[in-house]
Amino acid sequence: MRRILLLTLVTTALSGLAASANELRDIALETFKPLPSTVPAVPGNPATPEKVDLGKALFFDPRLSASGVFSCYSCHNLTTGGDDNMETSVGHGWQKGPRNSPTVLNAVLNEAQFWDGRADDLAAQAKGPVQASVEMANTPENAVATLKSMPQYVEWFAAAFPGEEEALSFDNMAKAIEVFEATLITPAPFDAWLNGDDSALNEEQLAGLQLFMDKGCSSCHSGVNVGGHGYYPFGLIEKPGAEVLPPDDKGRFAVTETVDDEYVFRAAPLRNIALTAPYFHSGKVWDLSVAVDIMAESQLGEELKPEETAQIVAFLGSLTGTVPSVTLPVLPAETSTTPHPTTMVVQ
Amino acid sequence: MRRILLLTLVTTALSGLAASANELRDIALETFKPLPSTVPAVPGNPATPEKVDLGKALFFDPRLSASGVFSCYSCHNLTTGGDDNMETSVGHGWQKGPRNSPTVLNAVLNEAQFWDGRADDLAAQAKGPVQASVEMANTPENAVATLKSMPQYVEWFAAAFPGEEEALSFDNMAKAIEVFEATLITPAPFDAWLNGDDSALNEEQLAGLQLFMDKGCSSCHSGVNVGGHGYYPFGLIEKPGAEVLPPDDKGRFAVTETVDDEYVFRAAPLRNIALTAPYFHSGKVWDLSVAVDIMAESQLGEELKPEETAQIVAFLGSLTGTVPSVTLPVLPAETSTTPHPTTMVVQ
Numbered sequence: 001m002r003r004i005l006l007l008t009l010v011t012t013a014l015s016g017l018a019a020s021a022n023e024l025r026d027i028a029l030e031t032f033k034p035l036p037s038t039v040p041a042v043p044g045n046p047a048t049p050e051k052v053d054l055g056k057a058l059f060f061d062p063r064l065s066a067s068g069v070f071s072c073y074s075c076h077n078l079t080t081g082g083d084d085n086m087e088t089s090v091g092h093g094w095q096k097g098p099r100n101s102p103t104v105l106n107a108v109l110n111e112a113q114f115w116d117g118r119a120d121d122l123a124a125q126a127k128g129p130v131q132a133s134v135e136m137a138n139t140p141e142n143a144v145a146t147l148k149s150m151p152q153y154v155e156w157f158a159a160a161f162p163g164e165e166e167a168l169s170f171d172n173m174a175k176a177i178e179v180f181e182a183t184l185i186t187p188a189p190f191d192a193w194l195n196g197d198d199s200a201l202n203e204e205q206l207a208g209l210q211l212f213m214d215k216g217c218s219s220c221h222s223g224v225n226v227g228g229h230g231y232y233p234f235g236l237i238e239k240p241g242a243e244v245l246p247p248d249d250k251g252r253f254a255v256t257e258t259v260d261d262e263y264v265f266r267a268a269p270l271r272n273i274a275l276t277a278p279y280f281h282s283g284k285v286w287d288l289s290v291a292v293d294i295m296a297e298s299q300l301g302e303e304l305k306p307e308e309t310a311q312i313v314a315f316l317g318s319l320t321g322t323v324p325s326v327t328l329p330v331l332p333a334e335t336s337t338t339p340h341p342t343t344m345v346v347q
Numbered sequence: 348m349r350r351i352l353l354l355t356l357v358t359t360a361l362s363g364l365a366a367s368a369n370e371l372r373d374i375a376l377e378t379f380k381p382l383p384s385t386v387p388a389v390p391g392n393p394a395t396p397e398k399v400d401l402g403k404a405l406f407f408d409p410r411l412s413a414s415g416v417f418s419c420y421s422c423h424n425l426t427t428g429g430d431d432n433m434e435t436s437v438g439h440g441w442q443k444g445p446r447n448s449p450t451v452l453n454a455v456l457n458e459a460q461f462w463d464g465r466a467d468d469l470a471a472q473a474k475g476p477v478q479a480s481v482e483m484a485n486t487p488e489n490a491v492a493t494l495k496s497m498p499q500y501v502e503w504f505a506a507a508f509p510g511e512e513e514a515l516s517f518d519n520m521a522k523a524i525e526v527f528e529a530t531l532i533t534p535a536p537f538d539a540w541l542n543g544d545d546s547a548l549n550e551e552q553l554a555g556l557q558l559f560m561d562k563g564c565s566s567c568h569s570g571v572n573v574g575g576h577g578y579y580p581f582g583l584i585e586k587p588g589a590e591v592l593p594p595d596d597k598g599r600f601a602v603t604e605t606v607d608d609e610y611v612f613r614a615a616p617l618r619n620i621a622l623t624a625p626y627f628h629s630g631k632v633w634d635l636s637v638a639v640d641i642m643a644e645s646q647l648g649e650e651l652k653p654e655e656t657a658q659i660v661a662f663l664g665s666l667t668g669t670v671p672s673v674t675l676p677v678l679p680a681e682t683s684t685t686p687h688p689t690t691m692v693v694q
Contacts, residue, residue, distance in 0.1 A: 060426050069421075069437050079407050079678045086688055090416050094441035094690065275680045287683055320680075328673045331426045333622045336634055341433055343441065 021198050024210065031213060033224040034194040035321075039183050040108050045123060047179040051160040055180025057153075057329040058173055063146050065136035067092055068341030072126070072177065075135075076104035078326055081275030082184065087283035091129075092137035093345035098249060100283035105323065106271045108182040111229035115281040116252040117266045122178040127170065133346070140170035146339050147173065152332035186272060186321025190226075193318070201318050208315025211308055216300050220267040226319060228269030234280075235263060237301035240294055244284050251281070271319045288313050368545050371557065378560060380571040381541040382668075386530050387455050392470060394526040398507040402527025404500075404676040405520055410493050412483035414439055415688030419473070419524065422482075423451035425673055428622030429531065434630035438476075439484035440692035445596065447630030452670065453618045455529040458576035462628040463599040464613045469525040474517065480693070487517035493686050494520065499679035533619060533668025537573075540665070548665050555662025558655055563647050567614040573666060575616030581627075582610060584648035587641055591631050598628070618666045635660050 039047065058064065062071040075089040075097075076082050082103035089097040099115050107113065113125035129135040130143055147153045148168055157168035160176055190209075192200035201209065212218055221227040231252055234245055245263065252264040265281055278284065279291040289309050296302040296309075304312070386394065405411065409418040422436040422444075423429050429450035436444040446462050454460065460472035476482040477490055494500045495515055504515035507523055537556075539547035548556065559565055568574035578599055581592055592610065599611040612628055625631065626638040636656050643649040643656075651659070 057426075062424065062427070063432070067437060068431065068433050074416075077409065078675050079404075080409070081680065084415065085410070085681060086415050086690075090414060090690055094692075096690065277681060286687065323677050326675045328425050328675065330670050333428065333667075334432060334624060340633065343433075343437055343443065 021206075024206065025194065025196075027213065028209060029194060031218045031222045032190075032194060032226060034191040035106070035109075035185050035187050035224060039185065042108065042121070042123075042178055042182050045175050045178055047182065048160065050156070051176050051179050052183060053180075053329070054156045054160040055176035055178065056326070057156065057331055058177050059180050060329055061331055063331075063334070063338070063341070064130055064138060064143050064173075065092065066138045066142065066341065067136075067343045069343075070136050072104070072129070075101040075129070078104075078184070078323060081105065081272050082107075082323075083276045085277065087278055089135065091135040092133065093343070095134040095345075097132075097134050099281045100278065102268070103272055103276050104181055105184050105186050105321070106225055106269065107228075108178075108185070109223075109225045109228060110266070110269055112266060115265050116255050117231060118252075118255045122181050123171075123174040126174040126177040126181075137346075142339055143173065144168065144170055149335050149338040150332035151335070183324060186323050188271065188319050188321035190315075190318040191321070202314075204311055204314040205318045206315075208311035208313070209318075211312055212315055215296065215302055215304075215308075215312075217295070217312070220299070221270050225269035225271055227267040230267050231261070231264050232267055232299070233262070233264050235298045238298050239263075240298045244280055244282055244294060246282055249281065270316060272321060274313075274317050274320050288316065292316075368553075371553065372541065372543075374560065375556060376541060378565045378569045379537075379541060379573060381538040382453070382456075382532050382534050382571060386532065389455065389468070389470075389525055389529050392522050392525055394529065395507065397503070398523050398526050399530060400527075400676070401503045401507040402523035402525065403673070404503065404678055405524050406527050407676055408678055410678075410681070410685070410688070411477055411485060411490050411520075412439065413485045413489065413688065414483075414690045416690075417483050419451070419476070422448040422476070425451075425531070425670060428452065428619050429454075429670075430623045432624065434625055436482065438482040439480065440690070442481040442692075444479075444481050446628045447625065449615075450619055450623050451528055452531050452533050452668070453572055453616065454575075455525075455532070456572045456575060457613070457616055459613060462612050463602050464578060465599075465602045469528050470518075470521040473521040473524040473528075484693075489686055490520065491515065491517055496682050496685040497679035498682070530671060533670050535618065535666050535668035537662075537665040538668070549661075551658055551661040552665045553662075555658035555660070556665075558659055559662055562643065562649055562651075562655075562659075564642070564659070567646070568617050572616035572618055574614040577614050578608070578611050579614055579646070580609070580611050582645045585645050586610075587645045591627055591629055591641060593629055596628065617663060619668060621660075621664050621667050635663065639663075 041047070059072040062068050064071060070091060075084045077084055082105035083101045086101070088099055089101045091097055102115065108122055111117070113119040113122060119125040119128060130138050131140065154168055157172060161167040161172050189200040220230055220232050223229055234240070234251065239245060250262045252261040255261070274288060277288065278286045279288070285291045285294065292309050292312050293304055296304045388394070406419045409415050411418060417438060422431045424431055429452035430448045433448070435446055436448045438444055449462065455469055458464070460466040460469060466472040466475060477485050478487065501515055504519060508514040508519050536547040567577055567579050570576055581587070581598065586592060597609045599608040602608070621635060624635065625633045626635070632638045632641065639656050639659050640651055643651045
């Protein structure tokens with residue numbers, strides 16, 4: 001009799017837990033979406049194995065920079081979370097970029113690219129750093145001349161863009177990089193949980209998820225990338241200090257020239273956030289707990305208790321995903337017509 | 348009858364060719380050696396899968412540099428022949444290194460490391476760039492503190508150096524990198540030919556090999572790495588111009604402080620030479636044909652005919668090998684105790 005009672009109690013308790021887990025999942029699924037099970041398609045830029053391989057080669061090729069020092073991989077390092085773990089990136093001539101380098105992982109799922117969303121997609125984004133004087137400091141003409149000087153690249157572009165008269169072009173370089181980058185999606189425990197695996201998140205992470213929704217974090221950090229869409233003023237309730245929000249970077253204002261867009265940024269996508277310190281566009285905050293507290297105060301007017309911060313940080317840890325296995329490409333060798341690298345800084 | 352005669356003639360011609368191929372191979376095998384079929388063992392530093400994996404992680408980790416910008420991979424890029432395709436490498440603070448970065452591919456088979464042979468082995472070599480102020484500009488203390496701040500690295504070192512009280516040390520960092528680098532050997536058509544495959548080299552390459560031996564190139568560039576051992580003055584017969592041989596870099600003189608060692612360098616290993624322009628310790632020559640002509644004049648007092656140069660260059664092309672497939676490691680994430688990177692240049 002006692003054993004039957006015990007069993008009944010345990011069963012009731014378990015089904016209670018399951019019910020509440022299912023309830024939380026139902027609510028969460030109104031706000032978040034698990035990663036797709038296949039590589040996201042890029043509108044207007046269909047992926048083929050040839051294009052993905054070409055894109056991978058280009059992503060790793062330092063000869064796309066004027067100096068030969070930097071490739072896409074330099075600031076979007078796939079061994080360290082898809083970013084470079086620096087406040088702001090170091091580029092040509094040891095110049096520092098204006099904003100923290102965002103992760104390339106899952107970036108294909110962002111509504112727009114860059115902290116101010118000034119590029120509509122990853123192809124548009126890829127053209128930026130190649131030309132930026134403080135990053136790769138190259139010109140489209142020199143990048144194309146470099147690629148054209150290597151017969152293997154000419155073949156690869158022809159195979160990736162069949163039937164195009166000018167297959168090897170700066171635009172197609174960016175398109176190939178985009179389809180490679182689209183492969184960089186990182187399924188995480190949170191996806192497993194959203195997909196129905198109760199054991200994928202622990203109690204602390206579940207409590208963190210609950211808080212993340214209850215406190216209002218998920219008003220901006222939602223969807224498949226837990227952010228990465230929508231534009232919001234940094235300091236909606238209370239402006240953070242100048243150290244974190246430097247007054248001379250007015251964010252999206254530079255894109256729209258609308259006063260309403262002063263200090264407005266795209267909500268950061270939070271997948272793999274535990275790997276991508278330092279935080280914010282300024283890269284001034286190294287500790288995820290501190291970043292969470294700053295967000296709570298500046299955006300929500302909330303002062304979190306230490307255990308609440310810890311729970312939210314635990315939940316954010318469940319967004320750390322598995323990086324797809326990437327084998328290094330073997331790049332074509334330069335020829336006698338390949339432009340030489342230059343470390344000269346043009347002022 | 349006619350057919351029989353023809354067949355006899357063809358058979359005789361073929362066996363004549365085979366005989367001469369075998370003869371050339373016999374002579375070549377007195378001077379060269381094919382790559383071993385397994386990863387070379389490193390004396391005093393036995394390889395284990397754990398140590399090789401740790402070494403790979405360290406090789407790719409930019410956090411071994413003070414700035415977080417440079418890893419071993421930066422200047423020994425495995426996608427572009429194991430070097431960086433620059434005259435001299437760019438390092439911390441955009442400073443330029445004094446000499447051309449040599450390839451890491453097959454470097455384990457060199458008698459000693461660096462252009463002047465000042466490091467006995469790859470473990471000793473690996474400690475150099477990490478500390479050099481114009482390269483990674485780090486200190487052993489900061490490198491070890493960085494690694495120790497990440498529990499995953501502590502575990503990996505313990506597994507790679509079992510039973511050692513201080514498994515995570517600067518020395519063991521270098522040892523792990525060494526056993527990873529030992530895996531980077533690149534079997535080439537020349538190895539296949541040395542191993543008996545007549546079809547691996549074409550007529551022009553065979554003629555180039557013959558010339559390479561007849562003219563005396565192989566007096567210095569011999570052995571398994573077609574160089575990489577022995578020290579010789581650059582300009583044995585005739586000093587090349589100051590552009591190629593800058594007067595302020597006296598080579599091995601800086602190591603031995605012996606007048607005889609002025610402008611003496613270790614004979615360059617020639618495997619993958621077609622991939623590793625620009626050439627010489629100064630990195631001033633971009634064209635392999637020009638480099639061959641300079642060598643012939645300065646070391647042998649020979650003026651090569653254009654077709655001879657072309658044949659030698661064709662032979663050197665047969666030293667371009669297959670780079671082993673390398674999958675990018677996923678590195679441990681920083682923690683709150685990880686030292687922050689610094690781009691500051693200490694004068």
